Amino acid sequence: MSKIATDPDPRTALATLAAARGDSLAALSAMLGRNAAYLQQYVRRGSPRILGERDRRLLSEYLGVSEATLGAPTGRAAGFRIRKLDIAASAGPGALVDGEIVLGTDTLDPGLARKLGLTDGQAAIIRVRGSSMEPGLFDGDHIVVDTADRTPRAKGGLYVIRIDDAVMVKRVALVRGALVATSDNPDAAAVPDGAIAVIGRVVWQMREPR
16 A cells, blocks of 8 residues: 555556555456456557546545546646535425525536536525425425525526525526516416525436436
8 A cells, every 4th residue: 555655657556555455457447347458458449538527536435546646637626615505495384494404515516516606604405395396396306405506587597595494406597687486387376475485496406326
Protein backbone atom coordinates (compact mmCIF):
# COMPACT_ATOMS: atom_id res chain seq x y z
CA MET A 1 0.00 0.00 0.00
CA SER A 2 2.90 2.38 0.53
CA LYS A 3 3.60 2.26 -3.19
CA ILE A 4 0.06 3.40 -3.95
CA ALA A 5 0.30 6.26 -1.46
CA THR A 6 3.41 7.66 -3.11
CA ASP A 7 3.07 6.62 -6.77
CA PRO A 8 1.87 9.61 -8.82
CA ASP A 9 0.74 7.40 -11.72
CA PRO A 10 -3.00 6.60 -11.32
CA ARG A 11 -2.71 3.71 -13.81
CA THR A 12 -0.08 1.97 -11.68
CA ALA A 13 -2.14 2.69 -8.57
CA LEU A 14 -5.27 1.18 -10.10
CA ALA A 15 -3.47 -1.94 -11.31
CA THR A 16 -1.81 -2.44 -7.89
CA LEU A 17 -5.06 -1.91 -5.99
CA ALA A 18 -6.95 -4.34 -8.21
CA ALA A 19 -4.22 -7.00 -7.85
CA ALA A 20 -4.17 -6.56 -4.06
CA ARG A 21 -7.90 -7.28 -3.91
CA GLY A 22 -7.73 -10.13 -6.39
CA ASP A 23 -9.93 -8.27 -8.86
CA SER A 24 -9.26 -8.36 -12.57
CA LEU A 25 -9.42 -5.19 -14.60
CA ALA A 26 -12.08 -6.86 -16.71
CA ALA A 27 -14.24 -7.40 -13.62
CA LEU A 28 -13.83 -3.79 -12.57
CA SER A 29 -14.72 -2.67 -16.09
CA ALA A 30 -17.92 -4.71 -15.88
CA MET A 31 -18.72 -3.08 -12.54
CA LEU A 32 -18.58 0.28 -14.32
CA GLY A 33 -20.86 -0.98 -17.09
CA ARG A 34 -18.01 -0.82 -19.59
CA ASN A 35 -16.65 -3.40 -22.01
CA ALA A 36 -14.18 -5.90 -20.56
CA ALA A 37 -11.12 -4.25 -22.12
CA TYR A 38 -11.90 -0.72 -20.90
CA LEU A 39 -9.62 -0.54 -17.86
CA GLN A 40 -6.97 -2.78 -19.40
CA GLN A 41 -6.64 -0.30 -22.26
CA TYR A 42 -6.55 2.57 -19.77
CA VAL A 43 -3.75 0.95 -17.73
CA ARG A 44 -1.65 -0.44 -20.58
CA ARG A 45 -2.29 1.93 -23.48
CA GLY A 46 -3.32 5.16 -21.80
CA SER A 47 -6.69 5.19 -23.51
CA PRO A 48 -8.69 6.96 -22.23
CA ARG A 49 -6.10 9.44 -21.07
CA ILE A 50 -7.96 10.06 -17.81
CA LEU A 51 -10.87 8.27 -16.17
CA GLY A 52 -14.25 9.93 -16.37
CA GLU A 53 -15.58 11.50 -13.19
CA ARG A 54 -18.26 8.83 -12.71
CA ASP A 55 -15.87 5.93 -13.30
CA ARG A 56 -13.27 7.42 -10.99
CA ARG A 57 -15.81 7.99 -8.23
CA LEU A 58 -17.19 4.45 -8.42
CA LEU A 59 -13.72 2.93 -8.39
CA SER A 60 -12.53 5.06 -5.48
CA GLU A 61 -15.57 4.05 -3.43
CA TYR A 62 -15.12 0.37 -4.25
CA LEU A 63 -11.36 0.32 -3.68
CA GLY A 64 -11.49 2.51 -0.59
CA VAL A 65 -9.08 5.21 -1.80
CA SER A 66 -9.34 8.89 -2.58
CA GLU A 67 -10.17 10.00 -6.10
CA ALA A 68 -6.82 11.78 -6.17
CA THR A 69 -5.15 8.35 -6.11
CA LEU A 70 -6.97 7.56 -9.34
CA GLY A 71 -6.10 10.81 -11.07
CA ALA A 72 -8.58 13.42 -9.83
CA PRO A 73 -7.17 16.92 -10.47
CA THR A 74 -5.49 18.29 -7.37
CA GLY A 75 -7.26 21.11 -5.64
CA ARG A 76 -10.59 20.15 -7.17
CA ALA A 77 -13.47 18.73 -5.17
CA ALA A 78 -14.17 15.10 -5.89
CA GLY A 79 -17.88 15.82 -5.97
CA PHE A 80 -20.41 18.60 -5.51
CA ARG A 81 -21.73 18.41 -1.95
CA ILE A 82 -25.44 19.01 -1.54
CA ARG A 83 -27.66 19.15 1.54
CA LYS A 84 -30.32 16.53 2.25
CA LEU A 85 -33.22 18.14 4.12
CA ASP A 86 -35.61 16.41 6.48
CA ILE A 87 -38.76 17.64 4.77
CA ALA A 88 -41.12 15.91 2.37
CA ALA A 89 -42.43 18.06 -0.46
CA SER A 90 -45.96 16.78 -0.77
CA ALA A 91 -47.29 16.10 -4.24
CA GLY A 92 -50.70 15.73 -2.58
CA PRO A 93 -52.63 18.13 -0.37
CA GLY A 94 -49.59 19.37 1.56
CA ALA A 95 -47.23 18.19 4.26
CA LEU A 96 -46.62 19.97 7.52
CA VAL A 97 -43.00 20.87 8.09
CA ASP A 98 -41.35 19.81 11.34
CA GLY A 99 -38.35 21.98 10.57
CA GLU A 100 -35.83 21.99 7.75
CA ILE A 101 -33.32 19.77 9.52
CA VAL A 102 -30.20 18.89 7.57
CA LEU A 103 -29.84 15.10 7.55
CA GLY A 104 -26.40 15.29 6.01
CA THR A 105 -24.99 15.75 2.56
CA ASP A 106 -24.84 13.78 -0.65
CA THR A 107 -22.54 14.09 -3.63
CA LEU A 108 -23.59 15.19 -7.08
CA ASP A 109 -21.38 14.78 -10.12
CA PRO A 110 -19.53 18.11 -10.53
CA GLY A 111 -20.20 18.17 -14.27
CA LEU A 112 -23.93 17.73 -13.66
CA ALA A 113 -23.89 20.43 -10.97
CA ARG A 114 -22.29 22.85 -13.45
CA LYS A 115 -24.81 21.92 -16.14
CA LEU A 116 -27.66 22.61 -13.72
CA GLY A 117 -26.12 25.93 -12.68
CA LEU A 118 -25.91 24.98 -9.00
CA THR A 119 -23.69 26.80 -6.55
CA ASP A 120 -22.45 25.80 -3.10
CA GLY A 121 -25.00 26.24 -0.34
CA GLN A 122 -27.89 26.96 -2.70
CA ALA A 123 -29.22 23.50 -3.47
CA ALA A 124 -30.92 20.72 -1.54
CA ILE A 125 -32.26 17.19 -1.96
CA ILE A 126 -35.76 16.51 -0.67
CA ARG A 127 -38.22 13.63 -0.99
CA VAL A 128 -41.55 13.73 -2.82
CA ARG A 129 -44.67 12.41 -1.12
CA GLY A 130 -48.01 11.82 -2.81
CA SER A 131 -49.30 11.30 -6.35
CA SER A 132 -50.58 14.65 -7.57
CA MET A 133 -47.53 15.25 -9.81
CA GLU A 134 -47.68 11.86 -11.55
CA PRO A 135 -46.61 10.74 -14.06
CA GLY A 136 -43.65 13.10 -13.82
CA LEU A 137 -42.96 12.66 -10.11
CA PHE A 138 -43.87 9.64 -8.01
CA ASP A 139 -44.17 9.14 -4.29
CA GLY A 140 -40.68 8.45 -2.89
CA ASP A 141 -38.77 10.23 -5.65
CA HIS A 142 -35.90 12.47 -4.55
CA ILE A 143 -35.49 15.79 -6.29
CA VAL A 144 -32.70 18.36 -6.44
CA VAL A 145 -33.94 21.87 -5.73
CA ASP A 146 -32.09 25.04 -6.68
CA THR A 147 -32.96 27.34 -3.78
CA ALA A 148 -31.37 30.30 -5.58
CA ASP A 149 -34.09 30.21 -8.26
CA ARG A 150 -37.30 31.47 -6.66
CA THR A 151 -38.81 33.42 -9.56
CA PRO A 152 -41.28 31.45 -11.69
CA ARG A 153 -41.81 32.76 -15.22
CA ALA A 154 -44.90 32.94 -17.39
CA LYS A 155 -44.16 29.59 -19.06
CA GLY A 156 -44.05 27.91 -15.65
CA GLY A 157 -41.93 25.16 -14.17
CA LEU A 158 -41.65 22.73 -11.28
CA TYR A 159 -41.08 24.43 -7.94
CA VAL A 160 -41.09 23.50 -4.29
CA ILE A 161 -43.38 25.94 -2.55
CA ARG A 162 -44.83 26.66 0.87
CA ILE A 163 -48.47 27.59 1.45
CA ASP A 164 -49.00 28.43 5.11
CA ASP A 165 -47.15 25.59 6.90
CA ALA A 166 -47.41 23.04 4.08
CA VAL A 167 -44.52 22.33 1.71
CA MET A 168 -45.35 20.90 -1.70
CA VAL A 169 -44.02 20.50 -5.21
CA LYS A 170 -46.21 21.98 -7.92
CA ARG A 171 -46.12 23.45 -11.39
CA VAL A 172 -45.95 27.19 -10.83
CA ALA A 173 -46.38 29.98 -13.36
CA LEU A 174 -46.64 33.76 -13.25
CA VAL A 175 -50.11 34.62 -14.56
CA ARG A 176 -51.08 38.30 -14.83
CA GLY A 177 -48.64 39.23 -12.10
CA ALA A 178 -49.69 36.49 -9.64
CA LEU A 179 -48.25 33.05 -8.91
CA VAL A 180 -50.53 30.14 -9.83
CA ALA A 181 -49.79 26.57 -8.66
CA THR A 182 -51.27 23.50 -10.34
CA SER A 183 -50.89 19.72 -10.20
CA ASP A 184 -49.96 17.52 -13.17
CA ASN A 185 -52.31 14.70 -12.15
CA PRO A 186 -55.85 15.69 -13.30
CA ASP A 187 -57.36 13.58 -10.49
CA ALA A 188 -55.45 15.38 -7.74
CA ALA A 189 -57.17 17.47 -5.10
CA ALA A 190 -57.20 21.21 -5.54
CA VAL A 191 -54.14 23.15 -4.44
CA PRO A 192 -54.86 24.82 -1.08
CA ASP A 193 -55.65 28.51 -1.08
CA GLY A 194 -53.09 30.86 0.38
CA ALA A 195 -50.05 32.94 -0.42
CA ILE A 196 -47.34 31.03 -2.30
CA ALA A 197 -43.79 31.24 -0.97
CA VAL A 198 -41.29 29.75 -3.43
CA ILE A 199 -38.52 27.64 -1.87
CA GLY A 200 -36.74 26.75 -5.11
CA ARG A 201 -36.95 25.27 -8.59
CA VAL A 202 -36.77 21.53 -9.23
CA VAL A 203 -33.77 21.00 -11.51
CA TRP A 204 -33.14 17.26 -11.30
CA GLN A 205 -34.97 14.07 -10.45
CA MET A 206 -33.38 11.10 -8.69
CA ARG A 207 -35.22 7.77 -8.67
CA GLU A 208 -34.62 4.05 -8.81
CA PRO A 209 -35.61 2.37 -12.10
CA ARG A 210 -39.24 1.24 -12.22
